[in-house]
Amino acid sequence: MCGIAGIFHTEGLKPVDPDRIRMMCDAIAHRGPDGEGVWTAPGVGLGHRRLSIIDLAGSPQPMASVEQDAVIVFNGEIYNFKALRTELQALGAKFRTDGDTEVILQAWRHWGADCLTRLHGMFAFALYDLRERTLLLARDRLGVKPLFTARLTDGSIIFGSELKALLAHPAFRREIDPLAVEDYLAWGYVPDHRSILKGVEKLAAGHYQLLRHDAPAPVPVQWWDVSFADRAKGNADDLGAHLLYHMRDAVTSRMLADVPLGAFLSGGVDSSSVVALMAEASASPVKTCSIGFDVAAFDETAYADRIAQQFHTQHWKRKVSPDDFSLVDRLGGMFDEPFADASALPTFRVCELAREHVTVALSGDGADEAFAGYRRQTFHHREEQVRAFLPGALRMPVFGALGAVWPKADWAPRPLRAKTTFLSLAANGEDGYARALAVTAPELRDTLYSPDFRRLRGEYRAEQPFVELMRNAPGRSGLDRAQYADLKFYLPGDILTKVDRTSMAVSLEAREPLLDHRLIEFGARLPEKMRVRGTTGKWLVKQTMRRYLPDDVLFRQKMGFVTPIAQWLRGPLAQAARGLASGGSLARTGWFDSARIEALAEAHIAGTADHSRLIWQLLMLRKSLDHLG
Known part of the structure; x- marks a missing residue:
């Protein structure tokens, strides 16, 4: 496991300063404390931080092919590399190391981008082909390993395993994307189709991008997908x-x-x-x-x-211990x-x-x-059966009315927490499942935002990309799509x-x-x-x-990794909760209704309501803003 970073010029073969690559890699040194390296050529620079796992002494990076016509920096593991190595040797490939990194180099030389379908593992890598003067950026099928990219004003594209690698580049401009704030408030994280900073993109799971000098960056290509449309037979x-x-x-x-x-x-x-x-x-x-x-x-x-x-x-x-909030x-x-x-x-x-x-x-x-395995998936499966049985003309007004008047009762026994279920049943399957997955419902988000932020957000709602993804999913049923x-x-x-x-x-x-x-x-x-x-x-x-x-x-009830944040926000973190609305980086943005947030915090601290998830979201947003400067 490692960290990678680099710079690629799309407008000419301008030289790359190796010190800038080194700065970007130093920002992610925790990903690879066992080794470091930088390689540059006209128009491109690659950097690497290594955590040695396989072939401890023999696979330093950046690594060049035996033929010296390709160079790679790689984060991850290829679990079938030995079988691929044998196959490639039969095709005439030569190897100097015993690890998996060199296997990717030779796989690219022999199979091009089709090599990705042969790799079994988790990975994000950048491979520069000196023959074609192209840079291949690739990410594994499920997105286990991350890869961030951004275009700078000089036409160069920078990339790294974490956003902090990009932040280390002196020409990178930091501007918050308000749509990412809407996404974050809905989901509790910034999903892969967006970044908290404008101009930053995350290469999507199962995608690659092939960059060329003196050419605009192409749209990433999807090289893997999973289909739920087929059914296996058997008992x-x-x-x-x-x-x-x-x-x-x-x-x-x-x-x-x-x-x-x-x-x-x-x-x-x-x-x-x-x-x-x-x-x-x-x-x-x-x-x-x-x-x-x-x-x-x-x-x-x-x-x-x-x-x-x-x-x-x-x-x-x-x-x-309960005082581990220090983290x-x-x-x-x-x-x-x-x-x-x-x-x-x-x-x-x-x-x-x-x-x-x-x-x-x-x-x-x-x-x-x-x-x-998620409870929300089994609920959705049953809700889809109800939707199939009851026509929308009956279901929507009945369950919509129940959901509107039913109190939100996170503190109550589970059978009495029916508000979300009623609202979900009133909607179609995609909208209902989006509501089940969301941390903060759209109605609540709207009460938090200031008028200025609502103008910045415009017509966009965080659920829209999720609903579209689910609606277009390759599957037969609502459970498949979920x-x-x-x-x-x-x-x-x-x-x-x-x-x-x-x-x-x-x-x-x-x-x-x-x-x-x-x-x-x-x-x-x-x-x-x-x-x-x-x-x-x-x-x-x-x-x-x-x-x-x-x-x-x-068969016991799934608990997950639960953290006692509700207690923390009524005890040692109560002052931090109170301070969200009145000062600090979050208050200075002007995005939120400060009186509304103050009222939610006080109600939670007093124990008259449980707003812990929302307050925790706002607290972590503030911590992130402090970090981003």
Whole structure:
């Protein structure tokens, strides 16, 4: 795992200052503390920071091909590189190293951009072809590894693994995009189709861009997609056998490393499944790490302990105390863009703990998106059945009226929290699912904004790109379209951003075996009844893993990485909540109705309402603005 950065001139072959590349790489030194390098040629410069995982001494970057006609900087891992190396050698390719980086170089030389479809792994890389004078920027299928780009006023394009690499370039101008603020308030993160800063783009997952000198930057090309339109045939036993084969292969292929390797273990279905399959494949005890909370209602370490004991892992755990809010200031700089998923705090702490013992950790991310493990997906599946039964002319006025008058009651038992469900049922499937996924509903956002910000936002609403993505999804049903949107929108924007930034902040490589693209493609073909049955999501995964895991782990209510922010904002962070409206970078923007925010903060602190998610969003937005200057 590494960090990359670079500069490419689209207007002539102007020289590139290597010191500027070095500055950009220094800003992301945490991604690669084991080595650094810069390479420049007329019109292009590439920089690299290395975290050594495979071929520890033999694969420095930037790396040139044996023929000296191509140079690459690469962030990620290619898990099938040995098989590709053998195939390329049969075609006459020569190799000087034993790692995966040189395999990409030779794959490009022999297959061009088609080489991307042969790479199994997580990656973002920049490859300069000296024969064609072109720069290939590429990102893996699911977006595990990030890549930011921006065009400067001199016609050059700069790129880097994190936004902070671009911020280090002295000619880069910082201007907030108000539409990104609308996106952030809706979702709790800035999705991949936007950046918090104007002019910055994120290369989309499964896309590449081929840049040429003296030519405008082309639109990125999609080289991979997943379809939910086809259905696999077979009974549960047959499909479960195929599923287990793919899961085993995905896990074992990601256990290759020349450094200590372990796993995150929360005690949930996904991380427990990964650990079980690692233990099956390993001759030595698996190293596992878990994080819990001093607040009993949020603590899952008992389940993690049980799995660790069952598979005889070498297990470390640590508890996050209620005063761990001290990390809040650091998160703004860690993510660059505002990021309000509060599980980033315990995720960072478990990465810290893991880095004390290993350099690579396997995680359980991705199965919920691919196999319908989220509660909102099972709800949406049932809501779609209601929509199919009741015509819109009846459904919309009835459920719309109920949703309008039903009180919002986040504090109440789950069966009484019906407002969101009623409003969702009143809408079509795409709008309803967007509402279920959103952190802050459009009606609430509108009450927060100042008149000036509403003018800046114009007609744009954050839900529009999501609804369009879902509406055009390759699938047969509402569940298909919801899962597709989660894979394309929520997964890279929230989950993978969180894991990448928190792990890289401590120079830890995190690998996601359940995001193996062959496993994802298999999950997308499963019949709906193999994904959802009644209120049980991820049905086939749970049935298949019963040979490894106890039912009370497989079928207990999903908790996730919950953080006690509501208590923090009534206690040690109460003053920070009160100060949001009255001073600091957030208040100076003039984007928000200060009286409205002050009233929400005071109601939360007094305990008469729970506005913790919204206040946390605004607090993290303020921290990000402070970081961006």
